[in-house]
Amino acid sequence: MNILEVNHISKKAGRRTLVNDISFTVGEGDVCGFIGPNGAGKTTLIRMMTGLIRPDNGTIRLNGFDIRRDRIQAMNGAGAIVESPIFFPYMSGRDNLLNLAKLHADLPKDKRAARVEEVLGIVGLDGRGGDKVRTYSLGMKQRLGIAQALLGNPRLILLDEPANGLDPMGIRELRRLISELNEKHGITFFVSSHLLDELQRVCTRFVMIREGRLLWQGSREEWQRAAGERSLEDYFVEMMTS
Numbered sequence: 736m737n738i739l740e741v742n743h744i745s746k747k748a749g750r751r752t753l754v755n756d757i758s759f760t761v762g763e764g765d766v767c768g769f770i771g772p773n774g775a776g777k778t779t780l781i782r783m784m785t786g787l788i789r790p791d792n793g794t795i796r797l798n799g800f801d802i803r804r805d806r807i808q809a810m811n812g813a814g815a816i817v818e819s820p821i822f823f824p825y826m827s828g829r830d831n832l833l834n835l836a837k838l839h840a841d842l843p844k845d846k847r848a849a850r851v852e853e854v855l856g857i858v859g860l861d862g863r864g865g866d867k868v869r870t871y872s873l874g875m876k877q878r879l880g881i882a883q884a885l886l887g888n889p890r891l892i893l894l895d896e897p898a899n900g901l902d903p904m905g906i907r908e909l910r911r912l913i914s915e916l917n918e919k920h921g922i923t924f925f926v927s928s929h930l931l932d933e934l935q936r937v938c939t940r941f942v943m944i945r946e947g948r949l950l951w952q953g954s955r956e957e958w959q960r961a962a963g964e965r966s967l968e969d970y971f972v973e974m975m976t977s
């Protein structure tokens with residue numbers, strides 16, 4: 736089953752076309768890398784996928800629900816970090832999550848605290864849940880962001896440039912967390928990134944865009960067949976410049 740379907744999506748800002756008739760699908764259980772150079776339209780597309788902005792044309796379905804017509808149901812099964820997650824720095828990670836848990840109508844009041852402990856444990860922040868967020872490293876803030884995305888028990892998580900600004904250790908932890916959530920909890924991921932090497936290690940599928948247009952989509956195996964001996968990075972640069 737396709738957990739994410741993007742059908743003929745276009746978006747203009749004034750006369751400028753930011754996204755031009757893009758279609759692709761992501762199957763349940765995939766970790767899909769979303770690749771494109773700066774300004775390709777990745778953030779614009781992810782913002783449309785989460786219903787933050789409206790496309791001019793086309794439809795987007797999350798878990799089978801149209802994000803425009805049935806946003807609540809569509810986002811019910813999805814979690815997202817689109818801009819850097821914003822937390823109150825003077826509150827603990829745990830209290831931030833308890834606060835955000837109130838937004839999940841399907842999480843009853845008496846289950847909130849247990850769910851918060853559970854997601855803190857999943858992202859490896861259980862030992863630091865009581866510390867104020869301002870004492871967290873960027874990597875810990877990213878993990879707290881993922882914990883927030885996990886609160887509603889999503890089947891799909893969308894991440895826009897989650898590795899931005901992270902050091903190599905932070906990137907490795909993030910990669911491990913994505914793999915673990917995918918393998919142990921069956922969560923599908925759609926992750927935009929410039930870090931091709933990182934994506935190559937974790938992704939089962941790729942969607943590539945340039946100047947608002949779809950350039951390539953396919954599985955890791957198809958990608959490897961096409962790239963041959965070349966590294967993902969070399970092949971990417973070749974496709975982007977051809």
Ligand SMILES: Nc1ncnc2c1ncn2[C@@H]1O[C@H](COP(=O)(O)OP(=O)(O)OP(=O)(O)O)[C@@H](O)[C@H]1O
Pocket residue numbers: 748751753771772773774775776777778779780
């Ligand atoms: N509201 C807007 N009005 C005009 N132009 C915009 C608007 N939003 C985005 N753009 C432009 O659209 C293009 C695509 O932007 P977008 O942020 O989606 O790209 P991106 O692929 O996420 O890039 P990056 O990797 O640099 O974050 C950019 O050239 C950007 O300047």
